[in-house]
Amino acid sequence: DQQVKQNSPSLSVQEGRISILNCDYTNSMFDYFLWYKKYPAEGPTFLISISSIKDKNEDGRFTVFLNKSAKHLSLHIVPSQPGDSAVYFCAASERGYQKVTFGTGTKLQVIP
Amino acid sequence: EAQVTQNPRYLITVTGKKLTVTCSQNMNHEYMSWYRQDPGLGLRQIYYSMNVEVTDKGDVPEGYKVSRKEKRNFPLILESPSPNQTSLYFCASRQFNQPQHFGDGTRLSIL
Numbered sequence: 001d002q003q004v005k006q007n008s009p010s011l012s013v014q015e016g017r018i019s020i021l022n023c024d025y026t027n028s029m030f031d032y033f034l035w036y037k038k039y040p041a042e043g044p045t046f047l048i049s050i051s052s053i054k055d056k057n058e059d060g061r062f063t064v065f066l067n068k069s070a071k072h073l074s075l076h077i078v079p080s081q082p083g084d085s086a087v088y089f090c091a092a093s094e095r096g097y098q099k100v101t102f103g104t105g106t107k108l109q110v111i112p
Numbered sequence: 113e114a115q116v117t118q119n120p121r122y123l124i125t126v127t128g129k130k131l132t133v134t135c136s137q138n139m140n141h142e143y144m145s146w147y148r149q150d151p152g153l154g155l156r157q158i159y160y161s162m163n164v165e166v167t168d169k170g171d172v173p174e175g176y177k178v179s180r181k182e183k184r185n186f187p188l189i190l191e192s193p194s195p196n197q198t199s200l201y202f203c204a205s206r207q208f209n210q211p212q213h214f215g216d217g218t219r220l221s222i223l
Binding site: 041100103 | 116145147152153154155156157160170202204211212213214215216217
C-alpha cells in the first residue's frame with residue numbers, strides 16, 4: 001500500500017518556466033512533509049519542508065503548497081534552471097520525523 | 113565536512129555469500145536508517161536506529177540485519193544474500209526533528 005504517491009514519473013520543462021511537481025498521500029496522520037532532490041550517483045538531499053499547520057512554505061525559488069483536505073502537496077520551482085534537473089522525492093512523516101515514508105520520485109528535466 | 117559515508121559504493125557478489133555494507137556519520141546524530149531504492153518503488157526503509165543499541169524494523173526488513181554498537185556506525189548485514197536484494201542502498205542520519213542526511217549510496221548486485 002503506497003501511502004505517498006507521485007503519479008508523474010517524469011516531467012520536462014523549459015528553462016525559465018515554472019516546474020510543478022505533485023504528491024498525494026493517504027495517511028491522515030502525516031503531519032510533516034518534505035521534498036528531497038537526488039542527482040545521479042549521489043544520495044538524496046533535503047530541499048524544503050512544510051508542517052501540517054501551514055499551507056505554504058517558501059525558500060527562494062522553491063515553494064511547497066499543502067492542501068490537507070485533498071491530501072495533496074506540490075513543489076513549485078520558479079524559474080526553473082537546468083541545474084534543477086534531478087529526481088525529486090516527496091516524503092511524509094508522523095509524530096515529528098519518527099518514521100519517514102517516501103514517494104516513488106519524479107524525474108525533472110529542465111531544457112535549456 | 114559533515115557527511116554520511118557508505119562503503120563499498122559498488123559490489124557484485126553471489127547468492128549466499130555474507131556481506132556487510134558499512135555506514136558512518138560524523139555529525140553525532142542519534143537517528144540512523146537504511147533504505148533501498150528500487151525502480152517504481154521509491155525509497156523504502158529497511159531498519160532504523162534511534163540510538164546506540166536501539167534498532168527497529170522498517171518496511172522491508174526481511175533478509176537484513178543491523179547493529180548499532182557505536183553512535184557513528186550503523187552497518188547493514190546480509191547474512192545470505194539473494195538476487196531479490198539487488199538494489200541501490202542508502203544510509204541516512206539525522207538529529208531529532210531534523211531532515212535526514214543521506215550517504216551517496218551502495219549499488220549491490222547479487223548473482
